[in-house]
Structure formats: C-alpha cells, structure tokens
Amino acid sequence: MSEKMYEMLLNLMLAVAAATAICLLIFILLLVGNLVKKSKKLPKVSLMLTIIGASTVGIYVYNHFNNLDFLPKVELNPSAVVSPDGQYKIRTYHYNGLFYRTARAEAVDLKSGKSKTIYFNDYDRSPAVQWIGNSMVKIGRETLDISKNEVFDFRDNLQANKSLPPQGGI
Structure with missing residues (x-):
C-alpha cells in the first residue's frame, strides 16, 4: 500500500x-x-x-x-537481492522516527510484478538477506520458504529474541 x-x-x-x-x-x-x-x-x-x-x-x-498489507513502505533500503533463479527479488524497508525501530521485507515476483510482505521485525533496521535456494531465503534470523507463502511477523511471537539480528548494508 x-x-x-x-x-x-x-x-x-x-x-x-x-x-x-x-x-x-x-x-x-x-x-x-x-x-x-x-x-x-x-x-x-x-x-x-x-x-x-x-x-x-x-x-x-x-x-x-x-495485517501485513497495511504496513507503509516508508524508506527503501538501497540493496535488493535477487533469487538464484531470477524469479524473486527481496526489497527491505526501514521506519525512521523516535519510536519506529522496525524493518520489513517484501518479496517481488519478477514475472508478474506482484509483491507481498514476508517479514516484519522489531529492533531491526536493514536485515541481512541471503538466498539459501531458489525459494528459501534467510532474512535476519528467520528462514522463510516463499513458495509455501511463509511469513514472519514479530507481533505473532512477542517473546522472540529482542537483540539486533544480522544486518545488511543500508
């Protein structure tokens, strides 16, 4: 949105x-x-x-x-990581401001152009993105399978680790 x-x-x-x-x-x-x-x-x-x-x-x-679709994009981090097969691209965003310390990542299907938020985390700014396979991606600490529509939302697990996950370049 x-x-x-x-x-x-x-x-x-x-x-x-x-x-x-x-x-x-x-x-x-x-x-x-x-x-x-x-x-x-x-x-x-x-x-x-x-x-x-x-x-x-x-x-x-x-x-x-x-609902992850209600998150504003705010500021796009400059790095986008394309999957090994060239089908998906992961873009990360961060929120600026006094109380905003969250990051989100969206997977973009390069063939259709459709995007979907797959990662939303607190205590984060620019999570490191690393592809493990053609549809498996590691964002911060979380490993997600895009083909199975897996998502990570820190609000679903408030007891999660509150330390800064691995960061990529901003």
Missing part, C-alpha cells in the same frame, strides 16, 4: 471514528431522554449508525495491527 493511500485511509478512518462517537453521543442522549419521559421507544437509527461505525473502525484497527 502506498504512503499516500495509507494516509488517505487513516484520515477516512479518523472521520468515521469521529462520526461514530457523535452517533454514540446522540444515541445516549436520546436513550436518556426516553428514560426521563418513561418512554419505551429505542432510538434504532442512532443505534444502527453507532454499530455500523464501530464495526468499521474495529475492522480497520484490527487490520492495522494484524
């Missing part, structure tokens, strides 16, 4: 979250008003808008924290 698309989606979700909060406030005010009047009428439209908005924001938040 491009940085511009990521920013646009984030702004859209912030707007949906704000609209959901307003709908929730209206729902609560209508509900309290009905309780004061001793009316048994439930404000259904406001309730439905709140549920739809909360669901949309919830799906976005889940994807933001659990």
